[in-house]
Amino acid sequence: MRLLCPAPPVNETRLLSEAGRAFPELALPDLSAPVMAQLTADRGVDFATALLYDRVRRCPRNGAFVRAVEALEVSPAARPRCAGRLLVAPAAAYVEHPETGGDGALFCEIGAEFGLEPVVAAVGSGGTVTENARVLVRRLRAETERSVILLSFSKGGADARVALRDAEARRAVRVWVQVCGLVRGTPLADRILDVPWLRLAVGANFAWRRWRLAALDELRAGPGSLLHGPPAAPPGVEVLNVVGFPLRSHVGHDTRVRHARLSRWGPNDGAALLLDQVLEPGWIYPVWGADHYFHMPGLSALVYRLFTWLALRDNPAALPQSSDSAPAEQPAAIPPSGGIASRP
Numbered sequence: 001m002r003l004l005c006p007a008p009p010v011n012e013t014r015l016l017s018e019a020g021r022a023f024p025e026l027a028l029p030d031l032s033a034p035v036m037a038q039l040t041a042d043r044g045v046d047f048a049t050a051l052l053y054d055r056v057r058r059c060p061r062n063g064a065f066v067r068a069v070e071a072l073e074v075s076p077a078a079r080p081r082c083a084g085r086l087l088v089a090p091a092a093a094y095v096e097h098p099e100t101g102g103d104g105a106l107f108c109e110i111g112a113e114f115g116l117e118p119v120v121a122a123v124g125s126g127g128t129v130t131e132n133a134r135v136l137v138r139r140l141r142a143e144t145e146r147s148v149i150l151l152s153f154s155k156g157g158a159d160a161r162v163a164l165r166d167a168e169a170r171r172a173v174r175v176w177v178q179v180c181g182l183v184r185g186t187p188l189a190d191r192i193l194d195v196p197w198l199r200l201a202v203g204a205n206f207a208w209r210r211w212r213l214a215a216l217d218e219l220r221a222g223p224g225s226l227l228h229g230p231p232a233a234p235p236g237v238e239v240l241n242v243v244g245f246p247l248r249s250h251v252g253h254d255t256r257v258r259h260a261r262l263s264r265w266g267p268n269d270g271a272a273l274l275l276d277q278v279l280e281p282g283w284i285y286p287v288w289g290a291d292h293y294f295h296m297p298g299l300s301a302l303v304y305r306l307f308t309w310l311a312l313r314d315n316p317a318a319l320p321q322s323s324d325s326a327p328a329e330q331p332a333a334i335p336p337s338g339g340i341a342s343r344p
Helices: 012-021 033-043 045-058 060-071 105-113 129-141 155-163 167-171 187-194 196-209 253-262 299-314
Strands: 085-089 117-120 148-153 173-179 238-245 283-288
Touching: 012 045, 033 045, 045 060, 045 238, 045 283, 060 283, 060 299, 085 105, 085 129, 085 155, 105 117, 105 148, 105 299, 129 155, 129 167, 148 155, 155 173, 167 173, 173 299, 187 196, 187 253, 238 299
Parallel strands: 085 117, 085 148, 148 173, 173 238, 238 283
Antiparallel strands: none
């Protein structure tokens, strides 16, 4: 019988409380991939997700940033200005499935209200990482120094990470905001390509769409893959990692099976492991209850706060005051390196 919901609701208040008290000896840097896999095996993926969420928020170098963003109460009538270009590296299938939001339409709409000029990079909807990275490199090389806020979604994060290996392209980027990014690939790609019947089925779907299976091959997470290696941010580029933290009851029907499959390795959003979506050093903004598609109540309010934080980060005096807006808390300073432990 088809499930009406992915899982029954849980007592999230108690779960977060228990996760906050458990394993006091484990801080964020201690939560390596093997540790998270073992915690998931012992206590379940929901508990492991809650514990990782708690440690991200309690991390001294990241907690101030999270609190600063959450403290921003910005009225639409009192927005700071944020100059420059908002360049979007969209998700895979953004053309065929705009309903996912992978084209960045909501972020572009709100970014324009802050004075940014939104542009969606003309990458292939089913293009490979290297093909799309070349498009991004050409676009970034044409921009002036530190004039671009780069915004990526899902596979667009992989495209952007490879593009920013180019020093001339990096020069144009003021900050990179990557949302649910497949910046280190996903074990799902390895599984699909290594299991013959899955490879055949997915290959047929790709052929029907006129995509090449190489697009999936470049998203492998294993050793020797394009995206494998230390989770290092591009040199000189400030990174804001926006990561969803869903429980089993939060994921949508389309991500339910993938979330369960990935849970053998630890907390995930239905497309990639949460640990693999973070580049260091960088900010981490954890979003409770959001799966990989990032559809959630209050999303637009979060986007307004993030753009406000970005504007104030460049110009703390830029926030206009009005009768219904209080002064915003100043953005936190750039954190030192060291945070989430690397996956080997």
